[in-house]
Amino acid sequence: MEEGGKTATLWLRALRARLLRYRVPLLAAAIALFGLDLSLGGNGLGAVIALACTALVTIVLAEDGQALSPAQPSAKGAASIDSMSALDLAKAVQDPLYIFDSSGTVIYANEAAIGAFGPIAPGVSLQLKFRAPEMHDFIGRVLKEETHQSTDYAERVPFERAFRVSAVPMGKNSGLFVLLFKDQSEARRIDRMRADFIANASHELRTPLASIAGFIETLRGPARNDAKARENFLQIMQSQTSRMARLIDDLLSLSRLEAKPYFKPSERVDLRSLLQGTTDSLSHVAAEAGVKIDLDLPNGSLEVAGNRDELMQVFENLLENACKYGSSGGRVVVSASTVDPSSGKTITVTDFGPGIAEEHIPRVTERFYRVEVEPNNVQKGTGLGLAIVKHILTRHGAHLSIRSKLGEGSSFTVHFPPG
Amino acid sequence: MEGQHTIHSFDEELRNLTNHIGGMGGYAERMVEQAVSALVSADTELAKKVIEDDALLDQKEREIGEDAVFIIAKRQPMASDLREILGAIRISGDLERVGDLGKNIAKRVTAISEARQPVRLFRGITALSDLALAQLKEVLDAYASRSAEKLGFVRDRDEEIDAMYTSLFRELLTYMMEDPRNITACTHLIFCAKNIERIGDHATNIAETVYHIITGNTMPPERPKEDKSHRIVAPVPGAGG
Numbered sequence: 176m177e178e179g180g181k182t183a184t185l186w187l188r189a190l191r192a193r194l195l196r197y198r199v200p201l202l203a204a205a206i207a208l209f210g211l212d213l214s215l216g217g218n219g220l221g222a223v224i225a226l227a228c229t230a231l232v233t234i235v236l237a238e239d240g241q242a243l244s245p246a247q248p249s250a251k252g253a254a255s256i257d258s259m260s261a262l263d264l265a266k267a268v269q270d271p272l273y274i275f276d277s278s279g280t281v282i283y284a285n286e287a288a289i290g291a292f293g294p295i296a297p298g299v300s301l302q303l304k305f306r307a308p309e310m311h312d313f314i315g316r317v318l319k320e321e322t323h324q325s326t327d328y329a330e331r332v333p334f335e336r337a338f339r340v341s342a343v344p345m346g347k348n349s350g351l352f353v354l355l356f357k358d359q360s361e362a363r364r365i366d367r368m369r370a371d372f373i374a375n376a377s378h379e380l381r382t383p384l385a386s387i388a389g390f391i392e393t394l395r396g397p398a399r400n401d402a403k404a405r406e407n408f409l410q411i412m413q414s415q416t417s418r419m420a421r422l423i424d425d426l427l428s429l430s431r432l433e434a435k436p437y438f439k440p441s442e443r444v445d446l447r448s449l450l451q452g453t454t455d456s457l458s459h460v461a462a463e464a465g466v467k468i469d470l471d472l473p474n475g476s477l478e479v480a481g482n483r484d485e486l487m488q489v490f491e492n493l494l495e496n497a498c499k500y501g502s503s504g505g506r507v508v509v510s511a512s513t514v515d516p517s518s519g520k521t522i523t524v525t526d527f528g529p530g531i532a533e534e535h536i537p538r539v540t541e542r543f544y545r546v547e548v549e550p551n552n553v554q555k556g557t558g559l560g561l562a563i564v565k566h567i568l569t570r571h572g573a574h575l576s577i578r579s580k581l582g583e584g585s586s587f588t589v590h591f592p593p594g
Numbered sequence: 595m596e597g598q599h600t601i602h603s604f605d606e607e608l609r610n611l612t613n614h615i616g617g618m619g620g621y622a623e624r625m626v627e628q629a630v631s632a633l634v635s636a637d638t639e640l641a642k643k644v645i646e647d648d649a650l651l652d653q654k655e656r657e658i659g660e661d662a663v664f665i666i667a668k669r670q671p672m673a674s675d676l677r678e679i680l681g682a683i684r685i686s687g688d689l690e691r692v693g694d695l696g697k698n699i700a701k702r703v704t705a706i707s708e709a710r711q712p713v714r715l716f717r718g719i720t721a722l723s724d725l726a727l728a729q730l731k732e733v734l735d736a737y738a739s740r741s742a743e744k745l746g747f748v749r750d751r752d753e754e755i756d757a758m759y760t761s762l763f764r765e766l767l768t769y770m771m772e773d774p775r776n777i778t779a780c781t782h783l784i785f786c787a788k789n790i791e792r793i794g795d796h797a798t799n800i801a802e803t804v805y806h807i808i809t810g811n812t813m814p815p816e817r818p819k820e821d822k823s824h825r826i827v828a829p830v831p832g833a834g835g
Contacts, residue, residue, distance in 0.1 A: 300609060300616075303737070
């Protein structure tokens, strides 16, 4: 039964296609027949009958050996290529794709395009959406010359991306054009990543290396026989080397994140179990710092769209920071709010430590920015933890807000987008 | 936007006007981006290009102004059409200022790059300019997609820029106190930071204009904006710090 229905729809579709294909001669025939009939003094009925016959012949007559019955599906369930439209193809393309007309108005944007560049209102022109000068020149060239063109397009904010863009007219004289974006960010980012890694690593490793070299010199020279100084120096050297190791870990993880192509998170992550897991895995850090981590999560769903491993890293970094820098408060609270479902979920990590001075708050997510604390505490972090957090959250469409008051503690809140 | 008017060419004219704003916005965004990148990498060639580009942006503004006057005179538009046209004039004015600020940053590149500067001086500037550029992109995207939802958010984020600017001001002051040889570069950098902060203000202005174009209302007033750098003083050594 269902099979019959499918055949019928296919047949109807082929019928329509054929009538459409011959609409010009059919229309001409209709006008001619009516004109003839009326000039001969008829009332038009004869023309209608003649036209019906013509249409029937058009439908039934096979063209180039093509049978009228729609091409039989070659495999089970597969439709014939003739019955597919350009829109079906555009939908299937995994790269951002736009179809626009000769005035530059966007007619169709596929899902990848909406994912990459955000929704676009119907009737908006392409020049308004892609404002970079080279894109303006490019679109102007395409519309004027109506030939295949391509160019490079790069974006800096919200994150760095690079595309190879090409545009082609669709068919002949259709007045429509296709614009296709090929993501080139990865190749470019890997190049940049290498350069950045070397620059950052060499710059940041130089200081601890210099201090270790200094201690070695002292140990071999003036302090050769001083057992007390030796113990002291070796301790500092050990903490320096472990910091260097951590620094390399963080640099690698940041570089890896930057090299990853942008994705739209499709996985659902349950924050409740994730936070529980993170807290458990950090229990030794908390114990070492003498801090107790309290989870204060409300009932109800705490699911967000995201990548589990990356979000894990976000909360690990936030909790670790809270334990490290807020240890004097003795307590760290993780709370969640889902007050307004339309505004999205938030998770807050609060410590009751010394707090961050106002002038540092906007800067703490910058790479290698460190809040100056007492000299003996300087070695605690790598200056990359919050930069990593910020990077991951940007990829998730989420953002971090920081509130802090000196002497009372700090709270770091992650705002997830609704949905 | 399409097909609202019986006279089709009116739609065409309005569309052309908004497209020109788009083009101008892209140009201004690019100028700021290149100015900051020239600053950070001490690229005097790129800086020269930015300075030359400013003339083009000025010309674009004049063209938009002329087109707008022409449309008003010819069509005598009302309500949303009039808002659209007046909005275009206002936005082009703001974008032209953004270009000027970008050009001013580019002009300082030569002075700053005369001596080799430590990287740390520029870290804050890059972060600040990323914030301002993100704002600018957000408002122009809102203008393109005609969605007023994100605009309030843009204006709130301007506070973030102000706070960052205040912090940067303080940091640069410290570098000057550390070493007098830093004074030339740091003074210029403070001006650059101020320019970027003002680009953020222009983005906020554009956000308000776009809100008015889309909704016909003015944005609800909640603007506690000010940077606090006017209160910062360098501590005098020996005065108890």
